[in-house]
Amino acid sequence: MFLAYTASPIPSGGANSPLWLTPPAAPGDREPLRHLLLGSAARVQQTIHLLHVLNYTEQFRWSRQIVVPESGLLLTPAQGEVMSYLIR
Template identity: 45%
Template sequence: MLQIQYFLSSPYTETTRPAAPQVPLVQPRRRRLRLYLIGTDADTRSAIASLHHLGYAEQFEWSHVIEIPENGLFVQPDPGDVLRYLQRYPAPRPPA
């Protein structure tokens, strides 16, 4: 006959099981992070490929090329510069 003895109690008994986290009724508004790349089409494609290689963002998440008007936006572009952007919602930070 096989007999098994346990010398340590399970950390997950009913009396020691941690309480389930409380989900607040109102979720806090998530912050938005916007990244902009301004440069030549080739340079922006290269930067997007580098960020993809690093695992930061998929290439399809970036916008298509947006031509910058000659009078600029908030930056004065060099001739031939384009704008690409990525919008993300960062994961919430755990409470300290």
């Protein structure tokens, strides 16, 4: 099942507001694990292709690339979720 984030400016924030990513609803009883790739357009596409080659996920399951505005990006996790990230 394809789960795409909805990307939109924060309401009533204007042009200088960060981008707000709204997570999709979880399908059935599966607990979603959200993957975010941040980097150059070429590097993100290369990683998506690599994850496909490794049979981790199909390339079409990823959202279109979203350009991060100068004002930033705002992630809205659900209560109780945790985050870990790796810079490589």
